[in-house]
Amino acid sequence: GMQDLNEVFGALGYEVPKSREEFRAFVNSLDLTTEAGRKAYAAVMATAPAFIAMMDSADAFAESAKRAAEEVKAARMTALDAALTNLRTAIDYEKKLLSERLEAAKSISAEIKKVFDVLESAIQNLYGQANPADQTAKQGQSFISRALQEATTSGALPDADELSRAISAATGGFGMENFESSVERRYAQLKLAGELEKLKKISGDQLKDSDYQIQILEDQLEDLDKILDYWEQQVNLAKGGVDATLSVAGAVS
Secondary structure, three states: OHHHHHHHHHHOOOOOOOOHHHHHHHHHHOOOOOHHHHHHHHHHHHOHHHHHHHHHHHHHHHHHHHHHHHHHHHHHHHHHHHHHHHHHHHHHHHHHHHHHHHHHHHHHHHHHHHHHHHHHHHHHHOOOOOOOOOOOHHHHHHHHHHHHHHHHHHOOOOOHHHHHHHHHHHHOOOOHHHOOOHHHHHHHHHHHHHHHHHHHHHHHHHHHHHHHHHHHHHHHHHHHHHHHHHHHHHHHHHHHHHHHHHHHHHHHO
16 A cells, blocks of 8 residues: 555655656666665565556546536536626616617607707797798687696696697787787787797706706616626636636646
8 A cells, every 4th residue: 555655665765656657767767787676676566556556546536626627617607607697688678678768768858859949949930020820829829828837837848740830820920910009019929939938948958857867878778788798707707717727726636
């Protein structure tokens, strides 16, 4: 056994060889032309079965350690891949929800912008020529007043196309034949302009809020991409660490 090997090689002033190659080299180094060399050769060869058994055991242990390391590597790789897959799935789902919210926010923003543009154009037109309209001026003015009240109380804006037609109708009634004096006509114009200014302010505030929400959603989508990229890098680094550990283990064995 190992004790016999230690005794034989120790008596010769050497350590037990660490490999078959070292054992073979040691045997070949003995001078068989001398009595001492022949005795050493006989003693060493007597330990050969024990040495071979020790090497076989070491080889078996190394092979077992290698298989265990490969199993650990496979398990770690599987766990890392599963974790990354779960993360991707969660982020993809979150991005889908955010994308839906973003599209909805953009749609709302577009509608608000449309209302805002209609109001801005109409306010400017009040200081110029009035356009003909299909509605009566009274109906147009009534629609605008109701729209302002609704926007003030609930924040709901009117449909941009309906608002545009109402404004055209209201401004179409500013002909002098409908007023007793230019002062009365000017008062009506300013009154309508005031209502439209209020609607414009409400729509403008909502547009700012909507654009802000869009920016937040876009930033969140970008953050999710950054999170996924970061963890993909971490997983790749972790996989590299597993390979490095196994390489060291292989070198040691």
